[in-house]
Amino acid sequence: MEKIELLSYFFDYLVFPGLLFVVASGMLVSWIDRKITARLQWRVGPGLLQPYYDIRKLFLKEVIIPEGGNKWSFIIAPMCALISIVIISNIVLKYYIDPSGSFVGDIIVVIYMFAAIPVASIIGASASKNPYASLGASREMKSMLAYELPFLMCIMVPVIKTGSISMGAIIQHQLQNGPIFMSLSGLTAFITSIFCIQAKMGIVPFDYSEAETEICGGVLVEYSGALLAIWKLVKMSLLVVAPLFIIVLFASTGFRAGIFAVYFVLLLIVIILKNTNPRLRIDQALRGFWTYAAVASLTALVLAVTGY
Amino acid sequence: MQSIDNKFTKSLFVFHAACSPCNNCDIEILDCIAPKYDIERLGMQLVGSPRHADVLLVTGAVNKKVVHRIKMIYEQTAKPCVVVAVGSCACSEIIFRESYNTCGPLDKIIPVDIYIPGCPPRPEAIIAGLAKYIKSRKNAG
Amino acid sequence: MTDKNKNFIPIGPYHPLQEEPEYFRLHVEGEIVKSVDIELGYIHRGTEKISENKHFDQGVFLVERICGICSTSHPLAFVNAVENLARIEIPDRAKLIRCVVGEMERIHSHLLWLGLAGHFIGYNTVWMWSWKYREYILEVFEKVTGNRQHYAMMKIGGVRRDIANDDIPWIETNIDEIEKGLELFLKAITEDPVIHARTKGVGVLTKEDIKDYCAVGPVARASGIDMDVRKDTPYAAYGMVDWKVCTCDSGDIYGKAVVRILELFESLKIIRQCLGHMRNTGGPLDVNVKEIPEGEGIGRHEAPRGECFHYVRSDKTNRPVRHKIRAPSFVNVATNQKAVVGSHISDALLVLAAVDPCYCCTERVIVVNKKGKLMKGPDLIKLSQEKTDRIRKKGL
Numbered sequence: 001m002e003k004i005e006l007l008s009y010f011f012d013y014l015v016f017p018g019l020l021f022v023v024a025s026g027m028l029v030s031w032i033d034r035k036i037t038a039r040l041q042w043r044v045g046p047g048l049l050q051p052y053y054d055i056r057k058l059f060l061k062e063v064i065i066p067e068g069g070n071k072w073s074f075i076i077a078p079m080c081a082l083i084s085i086v087i088i089s090n091i092v093l094k095y096y097i098d099p100s101g102s103f104v105g106d107i108i109v110v111i112y113m114f115a116a117i118p119v120a121s122i123i124g125a126s127a128s129k130n131p132y133a134s135l136g137a138s139r140e141m142k143s144m145l146a147y148e149l150p151f152l153m154c155i156m157v158p159v160i161k162t163g164s165i166s167m168g169a170i171i172q173h174q175l176q177n178g179p180i181f182m183s184l185s186g187l188t189a190f191i192t193s194i195f196c197i198q199a200k201m202g203i204v205p206f207d208y209s210e211a212e213t214e215i216c217g218g219v220l221v222e223y224s225g226a227l228l229a230i231w232k233l234v235k236m237s238l239l240v241v242a243p244l245f246i247i248v249l250f251a252s253t254g255f256r257a258g259i260f261a262v263y264f265v266l267l268l269i270v271i272i273l274k275n276t277n278p279r280l281r282i283d284q285a286l287r288g289f290w291t292y293a294a295v296a297s298l299t300a301l302v303l304a305v306t307g308y
Numbered sequence: 309m310q311s312i313d314n315k316f317t318k319s320l321f322v323f324h325a326a327c328s329p330c331n332n333c334d335i336e337i338l339d340c341i342a343p344k345y346d347i348e349r350l351g352m353q354l355v356g357s358p359r360h361a362d363v364l365l366v367t368g369a370v371n372k373k374v375v376h377r378i379k380m381i382y383e384q385t386a387k388p389c390v391v392v393a394v395g396s397c398a399c400s401e402i403i404f405r406e407s408y409n410t411c412g413p414l415d416k417i418i419p420v421d422i423y424i425p426g427c428p429p430r431p432e433a434i435i436a437g438l439a440k441y442i443k444s445r446k447n448a449g
Numbered sequence: 450m451t452d453k454n455k456n457f458i459p460i461g462p463y464h465p466l467q468e469e470p471e472y473f474r475l476h477v478e479g480e481i482v483k484s485v486d487i488e489l490g491y492i493h494r495g496t497e498k499i500s501e502n503k504h505f506d507q508g509v510f511l512v513e514r515i516c517g518i519c520s521t522s523h524p525l526a527f528v529n530a531v532e533n534l535a536r537i538e539i540p541d542r543a544k545l546i547r548c549v550v551g552e553m554e555r556i557h558s559h560l561l562w563l564g565l566a567g568h569f570i571g572y573n574t575v576w577m578w579s580w581k582y583r584e585y586i587l588e589v590f591e592k593v594t595g596n597r598q599h600y601a602m603m604k605i606g607g608v609r610r611d612i613a614n615d616d617i618p619w620i621e622t623n624i625d626e627i628e629k630g631l632e633l634f635l636k637a638i639t640e641d642p643v644i645h646a647r648t649k650g651v652g653v654l655t656k657e658d659i660k661d662y663c664a665v666g667p668v669a670r671a672s673g674i675d676m677d678v679r680k681d682t683p684y685a686a687y688g689m690v691d692w693k694v695c696t697c698d699s700g701d702i703y704g705k706a707v708v709r710i711l712e713l714f715e716s717l718k719i720i721r722q723c724l725g726h727m728r729n730t731g732g733p734l735d736v737n738v739k740e741i742p743e744g745e746g747i748g749r750h751e752a753p754r755g756e757c758f759h760y761v762r763s764d765k766t767n768r769p770v771r772h773k774i775r776a777p778s779f780v781n782v783a784t785n786q787k788a789v790v791g792s793h794i795s796d797a798l799l800v801l802a803a804v805d806p807c808y809c810c811t812e813r814v815i816v817v818n819k820k821g822k823l824m825k826g827p828d829l830i831k832l833s834q835e836k837t838d839r840i841r842k843k844g845l
Contacts, residue, residue, distance in 0.1 A: 034348075041577035044349040053319040053351060057362070060315060061386045064359060131458055135794070138480075204571050205643065208795070211571065217357045224359040224386035277643050279571030281795050282480065284646060326469050328492040330809050332517025332598045334468040335561065342564075342580035356465040373491050374470060377462060403511055406502065407495035428517065428598055 017093035018086050026236030027051040033239065033271055040275045051236065058229035066128040066222050077124030078223075078230040084113040084120070085237045092241065095167045096248050096259070099175075102168025107155065110167075110245060114200065117234065118144050121209075124231075125219035136218025139282050140209040143199060146289040147206075151196040153297035157189040158249045160304045167248065174252040181250040185303035190250045192296045197242040198270060199285070202235070205277040206285055243267065316362060316388075317442045319351045323361030325381050328410070329368030332428040333395035337365055345431045352438070358385045363438070366418075369397040369404045370411050382418045390441065392422040394434060399423045458794060460801070462491055469808045475789070475797055482789050482797045487782065493812040500772040505531055505741055508769065509603055512759075515774070516810040517598050518561060521554045522752030523759070523774070523810070524603035529684055530759040531605050534746025535738065541686075542732045543607035545723045548686035550594070550602050551750070552716040552723075556627065557586045558753035559709045562805045563634060566706065569802050570647055575637070582630035585623045592616060607735025617724050628717055635710050638703075648702040652788040652800035655700060662784045665777050666755020668804055671708045672700035678751040690722040702803040709805075741767065752777055754805050776810030 012018055030051045038045025065071055088110050095102040118140050125137035158180045159165050162173040170180075180186035199206035210218040220231055243266045244259075251262050280288070326334055340347045341354060355361055358381050370378060382391070391414075396402045398414045414420055424437040456477050462470035470491035476483045496515055500508050512523045525547060532539065560583040567575025587597045593612050594600035602608050612620075638644055659669045669676050677694045679687040695711035697704040743765045750757045755777025762771040781804045788804075789797040824832070 037573075038346075038348060041574055042343040042581055043346040043577065045346075046348050046351060050319065050351055053315075054321075054353075057316055057319045061362070061388070064384075064386055131456075135458065207571065211795070217355075217360070220360075221357045222359060228360060275574050277572070278567070278575075278647060279795075280643065281647065281793055283793065324468075325463055328494055328809075329469060330514050330517045331468055331807065332520070335517060335598065338468075339580065342584070343577050344581065344584050358463075368492070369494060371491070371493060373493070374462070377470075381463060403499065403514065404494045406499055408498065409493050409495045427514075430597065 012090055012094065013086060017089045019082075021093075022085055022089050022237040022240065023233055025240045026233060026238075027055070029239050029267065030236040032267065033274075036268075036271050037275055055229050055232060058232070059226050061225040063225035063227055064222075066130070069126075069128040071127075073123050074127035074222075075227065077120045077127065078227050078234060081117045081120040081234045082230055082237075084116040085234060085241055088113045088241050088245065089237070091167065092245050092248055096171060096252065097256075099168035099171040102166050102171075104164070104166045106167050107159070107165050107170075107249075111152070111155065114242075114245075115144070115148065117238065118200075121219045121231075124223070128222040130222050132217070132221050133219060136209045136221070140219060142282050142286060143202075143206065143209055146286045147196045147199040147293070150192055150289055150293035150297040151200070153294070153301055154189040154193040154196065154246075155249065157185050157297075157300050157304045160301070161186070170249060171252045175254055179251045179253050184308045185300045186250055188296055188300035188303065190246065192293050192300065193246045193250075194266070194269060195293060196289075197246060198273060199289070201238050201242055201270075203270060204274045205280045207279060208282050208285070211279060239267075239270075243270070317446055319353075320362050320438070321353055321355045321360050322363045322365055323355055323358050323385070324365045324367075325358070325378060327366060327368040327374045327378055327398070327414070328371040329395070329397065333367035333397070336428045336431055337367070337394065337434065340431045340434055345435065347435060350435070350439075361385055361389065363390045363392060365392050365394050365434075366398050366414055366420075367394045369401045369407075370414060370417055371407075371409045372411055375411050375417060378414075379418060390421045391418055392424060392437065393420045394424050395429060396425045396427045399425050402427070460798065467808075471806075471808045473785075473801065475794065477794060480793050482792055482794060485786060485789050485797070487785065489782075489808060489811060491812075492809045493814060495814075497772055497774060497813070500769060502768065504767045505605055505763075505769065508772070509605065510601065512774075513599055513601065516776070516807050518558050518807055519554070519752045519754060519757070519776075519810060520599050521550055521602065522750050522757045523776075524601075525551060525685075526748045526750040526752075526757045526759040527761070528603050528605050529748025529750060530746045530761045531741060531748070532746070533748055534744050534761055534763060535605075535741050537606055537736060537738060539607050539736060540733050542611075542727065542730050543734050544686040544689075545727050545730060546608045546612055546734070547603065548690070549612065549720055549723045549727075550600065550608075551685065552720050553586055553589065555716050555753045556713055557583055557590070558805075559713050560586070562709065562753075563706070566799075566802060569799060570644075572644075575634075578630070579634060582627055585626050589620050589623050592619070604735055605741075606738040607733070609734075611734055612727065614728055617728065621721065621724065624717055624720060628714075631710060631713055631717075635707075638706055638710065645703065647796075647799070648706065649699070651702050651792060651796045652803060653699070653701045654784055654788055658784065658787050662787070663780050664755070664784050665780060666752070666805075667705055667708045667712065668755065668781050668784060670694065670696045671704035673698040678749050678756050682749065684750070686723055686726070687719075689726065690719050692719050692722075702799055705803050705805075740765075754778055754807055754810075755781060757810075774810075774813065776807065778804075778807045778811045779813070782806050782808070782811060 031048055035045040065074060091106050091110055122137045122140050125133040158170050161180055162170045174180055181190040202210055223231060243263055247259055247262050324337055364385060393399050393414045400413050401410060404410050422437050422441050424434055426433055458475045458477055460473040461467055462472050472488040474486040500511055503511055509524050512527045513520055515523050560579050564576040564579040591597055594602050654672050656672055659672050659674055673696055675694055675696055680694050692715045695708050697708050741763050745762045748759045757777055758775040760773040761769050764770050785801055788800045
């Protein structure tokens with residue numbers, strides 16, 4: 001491999017749109033979330049650099065590895081989750097900026113990487129012998145069963161409308177023919193996918209796998225120090241890449257910088273949903289996803305196939 | 309006495325461990341998070357597991373059933389951590405020192421860094437106690 | 450992963466759900482709870498024994514520190530017990546002030562419960578908003594009594610401090626602010642579909658269950674039983690004001706929440722009427738009590754959680770020979786054995802919190818004497834009839 005190609009891979013995966021971008025934008029978005037939540041609750045809220053201070057402090061604490069569990073899966077799980085996010089960010093943002101570089105099937109890679117994150121948290125939680133962590137892991141599994149199917153069906157809608165499973169081709173189709181959510185099937189799929197990503201990011205009303213007041217932190221209960229910091233970074237950066245993914249699929253327009261405005265609106269919707277609802281029970285969420293969300297995404301699919 | 313680095317002064321995760329309290333100090337601690345006092349703007353957050361915590365807020369007189377548990381929680385907390393005895397019961401047991409079931413004030417059981425007396429201490433007193441400690445760490449390191 | 454058939458989830462002793470340590474062992478299969486073991490004792494401080502070494506007037510301060518949230522309930526029940534023993538009649542203004550302080554404590558306690566219930570179901574907005582409205586009551590407490598909790602207002606024979614008539618308009622302004630907040634909360638709870646989904650039909654207790662476990666307070670009223678010490682045997686100024694007991698028929702968590710909020714509206718009504726009477730009632734705040742005679746006395750008060758009961762026996766020295774305390778949570782927590790069976794883990798945790806438990810009130814020690822005589826029901830009835838006869842003869 002030539003030196004310049006190596007350097008450009010280095011840059012892509014470590015700086016932009018790789019690790020540094022994902023971490024920095026994650027901290028910024030996490031601050032926005034905490035500040036708006038505080039204002040809705042009549043409080044003042046933290047300062048701008050607070051997420052950075054939290055992460056910096058966590059790296060200074062000792063890492064305790066619980067006895068009796070599998071040491072290596074405990075340590076590697078959060079790192080795998082972070083690497084998945086870096087890969088997703090790379091695919092989504094790079095091909096949004098330059099659609100010609102995308103390859104056939106890159107959407108499938110993104111879907112796999114999105115699924116790797118809850119699997120990593122299940123493995124990390126099961127690696128300790130804590131009953132709360134195993135409860136959290138079982139809830140995470142049920143949650144995946146709930147939202148993955150409607151999510152996949154929603155993603156099929158742009159694929160059917162544009163006739164290709166390459167993200168670059170979907171983006172180029174939208175640049176020529178207008179964003180997909182302007183059509184009836186696109187709009188239905190877009191709205192359903194907002195609920196699916198709320199569950200994917202583990203935010204109220206779907207945060208049962210990490211419910212602090214029910215199971216003491218669930219999947220994260222035994223983590224401390226640098227490993228906890230990596231999990232927190234994963235959660236923060238998921239708040240960046242998950243909405244970006246569905247915006248790129250459904251709402252790419254000729255005005256490329258418009259993605260910031262749409263992302264901000266989506267972030268506001270997520271935060272408002274978070275603050276105006278209590279937490280659902282896992283079986284209620286399962287039922288909700290397998291009835292309402294599945295029916296909605298099926299309708300969107302049918303509409304897309306028949307051309308609406 | 310555990311010494312915490314200067315970097316801890318901007319972000320403290322707090323875990324609330326109650327020994328045998330009458331609940332008043334616990335309610336005043338939760339009141340610190342409520343809108344009137346809001347410690348989140350100072351960088352402090354309440355967490356659900358001792359492994360995530362930097363500050364252990366301990367309330368209540370320690371009774372015989374709780375003694376080894378509070379020691380376990382102290383060992384489970386990721387070091388470095390700061391132990392705060394909130395309320396007069398944790399500092400010195402007040403009227404309960406004559407009881408057959410209590411085991412001495414908190415500093416006989418785990419090392420304590422900050423004492424905040426009061427029955428109950430107001431939220432302003434709790435915040436002032438933590439702020440004094442942070443200031444002393446900033447001046448020291 | 451643990452075996453699915455013999456699985457238990459420990460709740461406590463230290464859990465973010467609880468402010469105090471107590472241990473519940475939920476036996477689960479999957480996510481359904483089959484039974485629960487309750488183990489208390491982590492907050493036992495030997496209050497009844499310490500009370501035997503204190504004078505009666507020191508006892509009021511001791512008893513206040515049994516619990517922080519129901520910090521006026523125990524002193525009020527205790528002074529009712531001693532006044533019943535010594536046959537003391539307190540002046541009218543003292544009765545009105547006791548009533549006002551008792552009702553303000555109910556407001557603060559129910560708003561606290563509302564906030565914590567919101568926090569446990571993940572609805573932090575309700576937590577922050579209800580605790581913001583709670584600050585109005587805490588400011589009134591600070592102006593009237595000097596402290597936000599542990600007010601030390603009760604005294605044997607009356608009250609320790611006066612509420613100045615000049616302060617009454619300011620108190621009424623604060624109460625109006627709280628009423629606005631209460632209307633908001635009532636609307637929020639009765640109209641939010643997700644709250645209905647999480648609380649309706651969960652942890653249902655029927656009338657028979659309440660009678661079997663002798664539950665008291667809002668837990669009993671939420672299952673349709675009309676039981677309230679303030680109405681049944683009025684004390685302080687509750688006989689002088691006009692109010693009604695709130696009940697609901699559903700018996701689930703939703704019913705308990707609605708009963709508590711409706712009770713708050715009634716409390717505001719009582720406070721307004723008492724403040725109105727206080728404008729026209731002057732007079733002393735206490736009577737001078739020289740000594741406590743020999744005898745027994747009982748005192749009851751409707752604490753925010755139910756009936757709080759104190760029994761005092763004295764033998765003419767200045768200290769009680771026996772001081773027995775029965776807090777309402779003692780009987781209410783036992784209903785959890787019935788209420789959590791068959792529900793999901795998340796619901797079980799809500800049920801444990803919906804009873805509004807105050808474990809520090811509950812900690813008493815029972816010594817089981819296996820060597821004595823075993824008495825059955827009819828024996829106990831005969832014993833109590835003999836005692837009633839003795840007390841009647843002494844009274845005549």
